[in-house]
Amino acid sequence: MRKVRPGVVWAGALALVLLLAACTAVAAVSITRRQHRASSAASCDAFAAGRWVVDESYPLYDSSRCPFIRDEFACARFGRPDKMYLKYRWQLDPPCAQPRFDGLALLRMWRGKTVMFVGDSLALNQYESLLCMLHAAAPGVRTTLTPASGKIDPSSTVRFEDYNATIVYYLTHYLVDLVPEKSGRVLKLDAIEQASNWLGADVLVFDSWHWWPRSGPTQPWDYIQEGNTVVRDMDRTKAFTKALHTWADWVDANLLHTDTKVFFQGISPSHYKGSDWGASPKKTCMGETMPVNGTGPYPGGPIPQQAVLKSVLAAMAKPVYFLDFTYLSQLRKDAHPTKYDGGVFAGDCTHWCVAGLPDTWNVLFYAALTGQL
Ligand SMILES: *[C@@H]1O[C@H](CO)[C@@H](O)[C@H](O)[C@H]1NC(C)=O
Ligand SMILES: *[C@@H]1O[C@H](CO)[C@@H](O)[C@H](O)[C@H]1NC(C)=O
Numbered sequence: 569m570r571k572v573r574p575g576v577v578w579a580g581a582l583a584l585v586l587l588l589a590a591c592t593a594v595a596a597v598s599i600t601r602r603q604h605r606a607s608s609a610a611s612c613d614a615f616a617a618g619r620w621v622v623d624e625s626y627p628l629y630d631s632s633r634c635p636f637i638r639d640e641f642a643c644a645r646f647g648r649p650d651k652m653y654l655k656y657r658w659q660l661d662p663p664c665a666q667p668r669f670d671g672l673a674l675l676r677m678w679r680g681k682t683v684m685f686v687g688d689s690l691a692l693n694q695y696e697s698l699l700c701m702l703h704a705a706a707p708g709v710r711t712t713l714t715p716a717s718g719k720i721d722p723s724s725t726v727r728f729e730d731y732n733a734t735i736v737y738y739l740t741h742y743l744v745d746l747v748p749e750k751s752g753r754v755l756k757l758d759a760i761e762q763a764s765n766w767l768g769a770d771v772l773v774f775d776s777w778h779w780w781p782r783s784g785p786t787q788p789w790d791y792i793q794e795g796n797t798v799v800r801d802m803d804r805t806k807a808f809t810k811a812l813h814t815w816a817d818w819v820d821a822n823l824l825h826t827d828t829k830v831f832f833q834g835i836s837p838s839h840y841k842g843s844d845w846g847a848s849p850k851k852t853c854m855g856e857t858m859p860v861n862g863t864g865p866y867p868g869g870p871i872p873q874q875a876v877l878k879s880v881l882a883a884m885a886k887p888v889y890f891l892d893f894t895y896l897s898q899l900r901k902d903a904h905p906t907k908y909d910g911g912v913f914a915g916d917c918t919h920w921c922v923a924g925l926p927d928t929w930n931v932l933f934y935a936a937l938t939g940q941l
Contacts, residue, residue, distance in 0.1 A: 612664035614932060614941045615834070615892035620859045620899060623657035627923040628669065628931075629704030634922075635711075636699040636726065638692075638718070639910035643921035648908035650857045653921065658896055658928045667935030671705020674934060678733040678770075686738045686766055687775035690836040692720075693919050694773065694933070695737040697926035699726055706730070723765070738765060741779035741788070744811040752790030754798070757810040760818045767822065773891070773933070774815070775833035777873050778918070780808045805873055812880045820885045831933065832881060834892040835871045839901040839917040844868030853904040853917035866898040889936050893929050900925050 631637060631644050639645070660666055685695040703709065710729040718724060723738040740746075745759040766772060781804050782788070791798050792807060819830060842851025845860045846867050860866065874894055881888050897903075903925040905916045913919075920926050935941045 612660070612941070614660050614664050614667065614935065616895055617661040617664060618658050618896065619661070619863050620656040620896075621659045622652075622655050624655065626657055627654040628927050629700050629923060631700065631923040633707070634700035634703055636696050636703065636713075637922050638696060640689075640912040640916065640919060641693060641696055641905060641922040642910065643905050643908040643924070646905075646908040646910050648906075648921065652857055653900075653902045654923055656859060656900075656928075658931070665940065667931055667940045669701065669931045669934050671702050674937075675702055675706060675709075675728055675731040675733055677937075678728075678731065678735075680732050681770040682734040682736060682768060683771040683773075684736040684738055684766060684769040685773045686740060687743070687773075687833065688739070688741045688778055689919060690778065691773065691775045691833060692737050692739070693836075693922065694833065694926045694929050695735070697922045697924075698930045698933075699735060700922060701927060701930055702728060702733075702735070722762075736769070741776065742811055743774065743776045743815045746789055751798075753788060754791045754793050755789040755807075757792060757794045757807060758814050759793075760814050763815075763818050763822070769828060771829045771831070771937070772823075773831040773833060775836075776811070776815075777808060777835045777871075777877075780804045780873075805876065808873060809876050809880070812877065816880050816884050819888065824886045829937065830886060830888045831936070832877065832888055832890050833929075834890065834894040835874050835877065836918075836920075837868075837871065837894055837898045839904060841868070844898075845901055852915070853901050854906050854915060856901045856904075856906075858902050860899040860901055862899070866895060868898065870894070891929065891933060891936065893932070896928070897925060 631642070637645070685691040685698075703711070706728070709731070712727045712729060714725045714727070715721075720737065720739045722740065723736055725734060725736045727734050740762060742755060743760065745756045745761050747754050747756060747759075779788070791800060792802055793799075794810060823830060839845070839853035839856070841849055843849040844867060871894055878890065881890055897920075900920075901917075903920050905913070905919055905921050907915060908921070909916050909919075932941065
């Protein structure tokens, strides 16, 4: 995992995250999808059966007109010279129908509703892309940002006033509670008090993973606690699994009998190791301007924690739609901010430019929301 300079702790807090997927199996457990699959003879895995093709109508919006893009994602603002990364559309193989995004329809659908992205900076990445896509669909729309500074503490909200639609980002790296105590900062694998802030949302999109492997100065906790047992450390995948179960139990206990739609973002891949895509191991995403050429498996293979995530989701009572973005994102070594991020991370191969890849995530998110997938 990349080291983050201590001086950018806040930005660091927004930094890593996501899950890697790459498996072709679909662990999504959306009722919508199950019904769709049951009723159509041929099955369609929109997240695996596709390819990146150049589409001259892309990007879906002009990022210079979007008022919501933070520096760390604002590649065009900081002079990224190449533009091809903006031109790729995820083309689904037959029998999948090509999903269609309709921002105005989405704003109308969300009238009077609250949509909340909950997680680390990869959730923020998708959130900001979605704000731009909605804003582009209704260019004159009145929006209100709260707090006006844009500070995320722990949340940030944009209201589309003319549609009475509220779109929230809630920052949490671990989903479970991280509590400052006298002894130090305690990561509580079986406590999720902060989830009370997520009640009342009509649509929830979660993610977690990127912060679990952190150690050293960028690890934001001192102890891990489960029940009465406090330890200095433990296997991070095991800790992640326990936290996911705590999260899943909370969702089942609180959202099973509600209309709230729940989504989970697949782990977002980073590109710091060229050998993952057949280049030299020392190569990173720096200077990459083209996707990985291929429709086969990603050479670097799936992200192991993605399997954990799939199995936890599959065992839940509440249907949770798994937005399995890992594989299609693994192919996009060209889509990271690299050095065009205003100096926030000086070489970022974890996040994604906005406009860019997260727009495709949102096309698929919209397709899932509207039963197209
Ligand atoms: C906006 O939506 C909220 C939540 O559904 C509702 O209580 C409120 O009355 C709505 N306001 C307007 C102006 O429609
Ligand atoms: C990908 O590889 C195929 C076959 O080798 C080639 O025809 C095609 O031009 C390549 N595409 C890109 C984007 O490099």
